[in-house]
Amino acid sequence: MSRLRIFSDTQPQTPLSVHNEHADISHELSKIGVRFEQWEANQPIAPGASQDEVIAAYRSDIDRLMAEQGYQAVDVISLKPDHPDRATLRQKFLSEHTHSEDEVRFFVAGAGQFTLHVNGKVYDILCEQGDLIGVPDGTRHWFDMSESPYFVAIRLFTNKEGWVAQFTGEDIAQQFPRMTPHESATVA
Ligand SMILES: CSCCC(=O)/C(O)=C/O
Numbered sequence: 228m229s230r231l232r233i234f235s236d237t238q239p240q241t242p243l244s245v246h247n248e249h250a251d252i253s254h255e256l257s258k259i260g261v262r263f264e265q266w267e268a269n270q271p272i273a274p275g276a277s278q279d280e281v282i283a284a285y286r287s288d289i290d291r292l293m294a295e296q297g298y299q300a301v302d303v304i305s306l307k308p309d310h311p312d313r314a315t316l317r318q319k320f321l322s323e324h325t326h327s328e329d330e331v332r333f334f335v336a337g338a339g340q341f342t343l344h345v346n347g348k349v350y351d352i353l354c355e356q357g358d359l360i361g362v363p364d365g366t367r368h369w370f371d372m373s374e375s376p377y378f379v380a381i382r383l384f385t386n387k388e389g390w391v392a393q394f395t396g397e398d399i400a401q402q403f404p405r406m407t408p409h410e411s412a413t414v415a
Pocket residue numbers: 304320330332339368369370380382390
């Protein structure tokens with residue numbers, strides 16, 4: 228189940244609030260300009276599926292999003308627990324960073340944890356199949372997939388170069404809860 232936990236950025240042990248209802252999660256995230264929607268994601272795609280398979284299965288949604296916001300590039304992250312590079316890939320997203328463009332991710336299988344650092348608060352969002360998240364450019368954030376990743380996410384970019392991150396050099400991501408293998412597995 229999708230979940231939002233909101234923390235003070237100085238209190239990683241105890242959330243200020245926890246939200247499990249999709250409408251509530253969307254409402255809270257809309258306050259910080261973050262798009263969080265539930266889309267149809269019922270194509271027969273499993274983590275490990277190839278980029279071409281995923282894009283073909285979701286072509287109409289991708290085209291609609293690209294037309295809607297002028298995105299110029301799309302790619303897919305598709306990982307399951309036996310991926311040989313899972314540790315390296317996990318580490319790549321685990322440090323706080325920003326992008327100079329909106330970060331739009333559509334989860335079409337499994338789950339992943341986005342954490343946003345905005346105005347002295349930390350918004351820890353467990354995203355699951357069907358969740359579409361849009362994080363405004365310049366928003367400080369990180370992403371975890373647990374040590375046992377199981378998800379497929381479609382990524383849209385305005386930058387033709389695809390994924391480019393500016394790391395903040397802060398260690399805050401190391402202080403907040405990581406995604407657990409259980410949270411990854413419960414959607415398997
Ligand atoms: C959920 S897609 C992989 C993570 C990613 O693209 C990103 O920028 C995380 O911050």
